[in-house]
Amino acid sequence: MTFWYKTWIVYGSGSVRLEFYNSSNYRIGNEYMKSLSSNLTWTYVHIKRPVHNYAAFAKIIIRMYNSMGKVLMANISIEQVDFWQNTTFFVSPRRDGTIFIQWNFESNGIDVATYDIYRGKGILSALNYTHLLVTIPTMSLIGQADLGEGYHNISTLIALPRTNGIHLSWKLKASSASKHVTLYNGIDSISKISNDEAQLLGRYSVQDMKAIVSLSNTGPFLLVSDDGKDIATAKLASLTRPRIALTSTHLDFIREKINQPGHAQEVFKGLIKSVYAYQPDNSFNYCWPARDAALLYAITRDITYVHMAYVALNINRMNYTIYDKSAIKLRFSLSTMARAQAFDWAYDAFTMQQRQELMNDFQYAASIFTSYSDDHSRNPNDKASNWVGIVKSGELIQHLTLYGEEGYPDDQAERRILFLLNELKLHLDHSYGPSGYMQEGLSYLAYTLPILGPAVYLTKYMGISTFDEAWSRPDWHNLALHIISLRKRRNSLQFGVSDSTYSYNGFMPFIFNSTNDINIKAALKWLYDRTMGMNSSSPAYDGKDKSAALLYYPYEIAVQHPSIACPRSTSMISDNIDGFYAFRNRYQDQNDVLIALMNRNRRHGGWNANETFALSIISHDTTWARMPGKEFKKYNLTRKFSTPLIDGWPREPPKRKKLGYTKVIRSFNGQGGGYVSIDSSVNLNITLAQRDILVDMITRGNIDTIIAIHDQFINTLSHFWHWQLSPDPSETNITLGNENNLSTFIIRGRNESWLKGWLYNYQNATYNNTEEVLRVIKYGSSATFKIAMALGMGIEPVANRTATGIIIDDACIDFDALFLGLQCLTTTVITSTAVPDIKTPLIVIISVASALIGLVVLIIIVILIRKRINRNNRVSSMLKMKTNVN
Known part of the structure; x- marks a missing residue:
């Protein structure tokens, strides 16, 4: 299909669609072709789409979605092409000045590494390097330059019942060399294959991609490739309604719970209040009520409630369209999920006409989802972006929910389901580290899980086990326990581009069931109740995701304190894959100490923060160290960084797999602290960038936690090296000073709390505390920062200098041996000007000399005391004699 178009649209948008009809004039397909927004220049469009089976004719439909403006179209042409065997080359200028180029060349068995694209006049021999626009690698090479690994997907089997039989569809992984597959019924493992003919369903070509077998087969089903390297299983999906999280048994359970005082009853009341009181700020958000x-x-x-749902769906439909903007595609996907859930939950109450109207929208969505593409999804070796998780989950939820409905494109849905299972499996593998850490931050984790979670659970309900292992692998439970504080503001430790407030909804409800461990659920339930639930200062029950708080809450599991139910919640998190480390001293109140350290050991596509050596610290109802979230991306302001800066600026980690790396880690027994040594020379693009950090969480008087940091930077060029800590200025104030030959800084927070720091090697260092940020600055081709900090409340501690470190009360820090933890090699205090590199022999000499002097003094004191005693004895005798005389 080709045409020229020009538009002038005041508001809204439109689209061009192609509807296919069969010989009975019944619409059998609905293909999205092109979105229409304001475009004042005549633009040429060339689109290819597959013709639907049984299509006899087609109609061009222009939909404007309550827009106002003008659309002009000219030279519309539709041609049915049965074969695309000839070389094709298509060029289309776009309104933003870029040129879209599409080509399809037959390789004839030749391995093509790259394509050179030239622009010029005349024949090819007249072109030279001056005409070369770009060299593009072939699709098989995309991503390898970044990650140095091949594209490994999965082999998948699905079993979906239809009136004409059970449709078994499969897709083998890209590296598979198999030509045929064998399907079995009634078994789910190769070890169970026998000579029983009833097991064997048949042998099929891999390219068939589908087999239709009798409805008498009940599964489970097993696929085995001819070389035995590809194995997949599936259970027969149930198409009964409701499908999404609401079996009849679960519904009865929820009804029972809402009639009892407690969590379910409170969430249920909140749901009723929200559908009456919620006032969305745009038509998109009507999907939630x-x-x-x-x-x-x-x-x-x-x-x-059905009438209310249908009215809200009609309002939501006004904005249910596609724009060429990534954020709108995310909204569309979230809206699709909510619409599918509403369709499923109120299905039996909708009239046939209402169902058909909603079905038209789902047919439209099914067609445009296939056209969705984004920079985040094109690299087959990097599916980490939240965009992949959200868009692909929305489409998968729709297909699994609508499959089997009259008029729904089931064949297309089967192909897309296989594709989407692979995409989301890769997203789970790429995006979330073993600790559950996500590069984009907690806000995006809580933004993605409310749609990824329902997709995973619906897939499982439909008999597909693709996500089972990948969904349970990230330790999101322990992550939540370490990073979410018990402050009234629901503050959390920062990583990625998130801010410091855990105001996000839908995180914990969806991870309750990503584990089968009852103890872990009991610990997470304890935290949930105190941050979102009944025992929190302001119960939110996950805001717009109250439905998740009602459906996924672990009602039957008794709450247990995390330190008892989940012992690893009291030890540091060590994620060496991503370079993420978290520490927590206890689970008690707003005074708990929470600390996170980031190193960025790898970098994915998607939102990326400059968080090499970054610190996030919360304790005593105060935020002591924060990060900028998206502020730096938008405004280039560095005031919120709690990380070293070079010449006043952070440095972006390059786009490659091997970045920073972890040298040594050590978890301290009996507490939440530990020691970490990390290197980020590649991240900062300098000769050496190394941090050694000690976190000790044993309470010592007024001190709850001690942090010691030894940072080393070396480069061939001289720089201004900024060691920066950014507390929340609304909660803190900074004071500088000196103490026992140590440079000090004190950040005072709420309720007489403090973070007191000591700069050991203060020579040639200056302070710059503009914008209420602590900055220690050094200049040169190298810089070393040896800094100790203590967190606590009440009377502030005093420190003394030693040859290699600092003594804070009775805690001794040796910057040259932080890996040993807090310890005292000597009790000698140096009160004169210190030389940082004093060697151990001198310490021994000083200690021995001090001991000898002390011994001499002690002897003198003993002699004097003895003389005094003898004198007293003589005086006593004289007094006795005088008494007798008298």
């Missing part, structure tokens, strides 16, 4: 009203109907069977 539509979903919640449908859930209330499923629970109560009150038809009033």
Whole structure:
């Protein structure tokens, strides 16, 4: 299909669609072709789409979605092409000045590494390097330059019932060399294959991608490739409704719980209040009250909620369209999920006409999802971006929810389901480290899980086990326990581009069931109740995701304190894959100490923060160290960085797999602290960047935690090296000073709390505390920072200098041996000007000399005391004699 178009649209947008009809004039397909937004220049469009089976004719449909403006189209041409065997080369200028180029060349068995694209006049022989625009690697090479690894996907099998039989569809991984697969019924393992003919369903070509077998087969089903290297299993999916998280048994359980005082009853009240009181700020957000009203109907069977859901869905439809903007595609996907959930939960109450109207929207969505693409999704070796998790989950939820409905493109859905299972499996593998850490931050983790979680659980309900292992691998539970504080503001430790407030909804409810460990659920439930639930200062029950708080909450598991139920919650988190380390001293109140250290050992696509050597610290109801979130990306302001800066600026980690690395880690027994040594020379693009950090969380008087840091920087060029800590200025104030030959800084926080620091090697260092940020600055081709900090409340501690470190009260820090933890090699205190590199022999000499002097003094004191005693004895005798005489 080709055409020229020009538009002038005041507001809104539109799209061009192609509808296919069969010989009975019944619409059998609906293909999205092109989005229309304001474009004042005549633009040429050339689009290829597959013709639907049984299509007899087609119609061009222009939809404007309540827009106002003008659309002009000219030279519209549609041509049916049966074969695309000839070389094709297509060029289209775009309104932003870029040129879209598409080509399809037959390789004839030749391995093509790159394509050179030239622009010029005349024949090829007249072109030279001056005409070369770009050299582009072939698709098989994309991503390898970044990650140095091949594209490994998975082999998948699905089993979906239809009226004409069970449709078994499969897709083998890209590296598979198999030509045929064998399908079995009634078994789920190679070890169970026998000579029983009833097991064997048949042998099929890999390229068939599907087999339709009798409905008498009940599964499970097993696929085995001819070389035995590809194995996949599937259970027969159930198409009963509701499908999404609400079996009849679960519905009865929820109804029972809402009639009892407690979590379910409070969430249920909140849902009712929200559907009546919620006032969305745009038509997109009407998808949430539509979903919640449908859930209330499923629970109560009150038809009033169905009317409310349908009205909200119609308002949401006004903005249910596509734009060429990544954020709008995310909204579209979230809206699709909510619409599918509402359709499923209120299905039996919708009229046939209402179902058909909603079905039209789902057909439209199914067609445009296939056209969705984004920079974050094109690299087959990097599916980490939240964009992949959200968009692919939204589409998968729709297909699994609508599959089997009259008029739904089931064949297309089967192909897309196989593709989407692979995409989301890769997203889970790429995006989340073993600790659950996500490069983009907690806000994006909590943004993605409310749609990724429902996709995973619906997939499992439909008999597909693709995500089972990948979903349970990230330790999100321990991550939540370490980073979410018990402050009233729901503050959390920062990483990625998140801010310091855990105001995000839908995180914990969706991870409750990513583990089968009852103790872990009990610990997470303890934290949830105190941050979002009944025992929190302001119960939110996950805001717009109250449905998740109602459906996924572990009602039958008794709450247990994390230190008892989950012992690893009291030890440091060590994620050497991503370079993420977290420490927590206890689980008690707003005075708990929470610390995070980031090193960025790898970098994915998607949102990326400059967080090499970054610190995030919360304790005593105060934020002592924070990061900028998206502020630096938007405004280039460095005031919120708690990380070293070079010449006043952070340095972006390069786009490669091997960045920073972890040298040594050591977890301290009996507490939440530990020692970490990390290197980030590659991240900062200098000769050496190394940090050694000690975190000791044993309470010592007024001190709850001691932090000691030894940073070393070396480069061939001279720089201004900024050691920066950024507390929340609304909660703190900074004071500088000196103490016992140590440079000090004190950050005072709420309720007489403090973070007191000592700069050991203060020589040639200056302070710059503008913007209420602590900066220690040194200049040269190298810089070393030896800094100790103590967190606590009440009377502030005093420190003394030693030859290799600092003594804080009775805690001894040796900057040359932080890996040993807090210890005292000598009790000698140096009160004169210190030389940082004093050697051990001198310490021994000083100690021996001090001991000898002390011994001499002690002898003198003993002699004097003895003389005094003898004199007293003589005086006593004289007094006695005088008494006798008298």
